[in-house]
Amino acid sequence: MSLPEVPLSDIDLSDPEFWTRPREQRFGAFRTLRNEDPFRFFPERTFENSPIPPGPGYRALVRHDDIWHVSRHPQLFCSGKGSNIGDLPVEINEFFGSMINMDDPKHFRLRSIVSRGFTPKEITALEESVRVRSASVIDRMFERFPGRECDFVREVAALMPLQIICDMMGIPESDEEMIFNWTNTILGVGDPEYVGSFEDLVRVGGEIFSYALALGEDRLKNPKDDIASVMMNAVVDGERLTAQEFGSFFILLVVAGNETTRTAIAHGMRELTLHRDQREIWFNDFEAHTKTAVEEIVRYATPVIHFRRTATADTEINGQPIAKGEKVVMFYQSGNRDERVFDNPDTFDVRRPAVPAQVGFGAGGPHFCLGANLARREIAVMFDEIRRRVPNLEITSEPAYLQSAFINGIKRMQCAW
Numbered sequence: 449m450s451l452p453e454v455p456l457s458d459i460d461l462s463d464p465e466f467w468t469r470p471r472e473q474r475f476g477a478f479r480t481l482r483n484e485d486p487f488r489f490f491p492e493r494t495f496e497n498s499p500i501p502p503g504p505g506y507r508a509l510v511r512h513d514d515i516w517h518v519s520r521h522p523q524l525f526c527s528g529k530g531s532n533i534g535d536l537p538v539e540i541n542e543f544f545g546s547m548i549n550m551d552d553p554k555h556f557r558l559r560s561i562v563s564r565g566f567t568p569k570e571i572t573a574l575e576e577s578v579r580v581r582s583a584s585v586i587d588r589m590f591e592r593f594p595g596r597e598c599d600f601v602r603e604v605a606a607l608m609p610l611q612i613i614c615d616m617m618g619i620p621e622s623d624e625e626m627i628f629n630w631t632n633t634i635l636g637v638g639d640p641e642y643v644g645s646f647e648d649l650v651r652v653g654g655e656i657f658s659y660a661l662a663l664g665e666d667r668l669k670n671p672k673d674d675i676a677s678v679m680m681n682a683v684v685d686g687e688r689l690t691a692q693e694f695g696s697f698f699i700l701l702v703v704a705g706n707e708t709t710r711t712a713i714a715h716g717m718r719e720l721t722l723h724r725d726q727r728e729i730w731f732n733d734f735e736a737h738t739k740t741a742v743e744e745i746v747r748y749a750t751p752v753i754h755f756r757r758t759a760t761a762d763t764e765i766n767g768q769p770i771a772k773g774e775k776v777v778m779f780y781q782s783g784n785r786d787e788r789v790f791d792n793p794d795t796f797d798v799r800r801p802a803v804p805a806q807v808g809f810g811a812g813g814p815h816f817c818l819g820a821n822l823a824r825r826e827i828a829v830m831f832d833e834i835r836r837r838v839p840n841l842e843i844t845s846e847p848a849y850l851q852s853a854f855i856n857g858i859k860r861m862q863c864a865w
């Protein structure tokens with residue numbers, strides 16, 4: 449991918465228009481920021497019809513090193529004031545974002561309890577599910593599309609991650625479609641196709657929460673063989689999850705574990721279509737290259753574009769003074785293309801060395817993606833299934849991108865085989 453020159457004066461990360469520009473334009477803009485103004489301040493705007501007034505603005509962190517520093521100094525850069533750019537009351541942040549919007553010790557307590565659902569034992573049990581679900585996604589595609597073409601995002605990339613979350617939570621298949629639509633609404637904020645108004649967002653949040661509340665209470669009384677039951681019944685240092693905490697964690701999980709993995713698989717398939725040589729390298733010696741190929745897909749796609757932190761004291765980042773209370777927004781999408789760290793960062797290379805690490809799952813620290821190993825597994829198994837059963841599958845249309853400053857999503861994209 450060759451990038452255009454984008455002057456600083458043409459970059460406003462708070463302008464929704466910026467996030468509708470072609471990818472090359474955006475990556476060109478981030479390169480300009482990295483080289484010319486790596487701590488640039490942007491005033492905030494608010495999204496249409498939102499009752500929330502715009503906040504004081506933020507500094508955009510666009511270099512890999514700075515994202516690394518902030519992620520690993522949670523005492524200086526907290527999450528408790530919100531991990532998205534806009535300011536919401538703490539209760540609303542915790543309601544929608546659960547532990548991603550908390551600091552230790554509250555965060556540590558919650559993470560210790562829900563981590564019971566992500567132990568090697570639980571993940572091993574899920575692996576079988578990942579294999580079975582991936583196979584059934586391909587079976588279903590064969591059955592439903594004898595003409596050998598369909599929407600890759602809806603029929604392949606989106607299905608398996610959704611089903612895995614549902615399997616984890618013991619959610620019946622009949623409810624999967626409803627969960628799918630809920631997550632689209634939450635993460636589609638800003639894209640008119642998904643969210644009509646702020647009220648829609650609040651309504652959907654309430655619906656997911658009530659659903660989860662009922663699920664959590666049920667598993668407390670009638671434990672089943674699912675991770676929801678493990679979490680609801682786990683006792684860590686004498687503490688257990690309340691149904692409310694489970695409800696909020698559930699919102700985080702269905703959102704965090706769904707659209708992200710879908711986005712990685714969709715971008716991955718597109719890059720493997722555009723770069724036949726890379727596909728051949730990986731698919732011809734699958735086991736040997738899976739580790740680096742999966743990491744490269746996540747780096748290249750960077751499904752989560754940013755998360756925010758807030759300075760808890762006057763400090764500095766790489767010589768740049770940061771005042772107490774200032775917001776810093778870590779643009780993972782830019783850190784993952786930082787030429788200071790990655791050779792030819794705009795080249796898709798399935799053999800790219802694993803070190804230096806890409807920051808698509810975060811850059812370490814207490815909030816590092818809890819589902820990273822599960823997501824890696826899902827991506828690897830889905831592509832293994834494609835390689836073995838539909839080796840000629842190709843993307844045949846341009847992607848319809850999600851209009852979002854937060855998720856680098858693809859809504860639709862045709863494939864054929």
Ligand code: HEM
Pocket residue numbers: 519547548549559613700701704705706708709712746750751752755780808809810811812813814815816817818819820822823
């Ligand atoms: C390719 C797929 C995924 C990507 C790119 C991704 C990315 C991220 C990122 C960037 C963070 C924040 C890291 C930080 O602030 O330091 C995060 C946190 C989180 N992710 Fe993921 N994620 C993915 C898949 C998943 C899956 C499959 C699950 C669960 C089933 C999951 C659950 C979580 C949770 C619970 C957190 C919050 C952790 C905390 O605050 O302590 N993610 N993820």
